[in-house]
Amino acid sequence: MGQSRHEILLEELGRLAGKVVADAGLELVELNLKGSSRKRVLRLDIDRPGPGGVGLEDCQLVSRQLGAALEEADLIQSAYVLEVSSPGIDRPIRTDDDIRRNAGRRVQIETTEPIEGRRVFAGVLVGGQADWVELRIDEAEVVKIPRDCIQLARQEASF
Numbered sequence: 328m329g330q331s332r333h334e335i336l337l338e339e340l341g342r343l344a345g346k347v348v349a350d351a352g353l354e355l356v357e358l359n360l361k362g363s364s365r366k367r368v369l370r371l372d373i374d375r376p377g378p379g380g381v382g383l384e385d386c387q388l389v390s391r392q393l394g395a396a397l398e399e400a401d402l403i404q405s406a407y408v409l410e411v412s413s414p415g416i417d418r419p420i421r422t423d424d425d426i427r428r429n430a431g432r433r434v435q436i437e438t439t440e441p442i443e444g445r446r447v448f449a450g451v452l453v454g455g456q457a458d459w460v461e462l463r464i465d466e467a468e469v470v471k472i473p474r475d476c477i478q479l480a481r482q483e484a485s486f
Contacts, residue, residue: 336360339402340369347393348373353385354428356414360403367407369397372414378431386411416482426455433483436462438476448472449483 330338341358348355348371356372373389375381390411397403420429429452436448448470453461459471460480 333360336402339400343396343400343402344371344393347396348389351385351389351392353381353389354424356418356424356428360407362407364405367403367405368410369403369407370410370412372412372418374414374428376428376430380432381413386413416484418481420452420480420482423455423457426452426460429482430454434462434480435483436460436472436480437478438472439478440476442472442476443470 337358337360340360341355344358345355351373353373353375356374357370358372359368359370361368361370371389371393373381373385375385390409393411394409397409418425420426420434432452433450434452438446438448440446442448448462448464450462450464450468450470453463453469455461455474458475459473460477462470462472464470
């Protein structure tokens with residue numbers, strides 16, 4: 328069965344947005360197109376690997392450049408709203424790419440079963456492999472947490 332028009336449009340938008348985001352030195356985390364043809368919202372989540380993440384200036388830059396590229400490519404035939412944002416600290420860390428992007432950031436991990444007597448860990452995400460992630464709790468303590476035991480992992484809020 329062939330792809331729907333919506334799926335084809337999403338692929339084309341993904342290619343265009345991915346190029347614009349990469350040209351800005353960032354990564355496209357997620358792209359969504361929602362709504363009817365009368366009121367569509369094209370939403371992008373962008374990020375930069377490491378502790379810094381993205382800021383408002385990054386989002387504004389991508390929004391301007393992608394807006395111009397979308398006008399030129401004329402991919403969306405009706406009115407739409409373009410939203411460019413960071414993934415946010417509440418976005419779960421699930422994939423290898425999420426782990427790579429969040430390396431160096433403070434995260435909180437909750438496990439399904441106790442590891443070394445604990446189920447909640449907070450520290451700096453060092454990295455991970457296929458079966459585990461490594462978290463630096465403090466200067467002396469590094470914990471390897473099996474990925475199949477992770478119930479929830481996300482950035483830790485720091486105010």
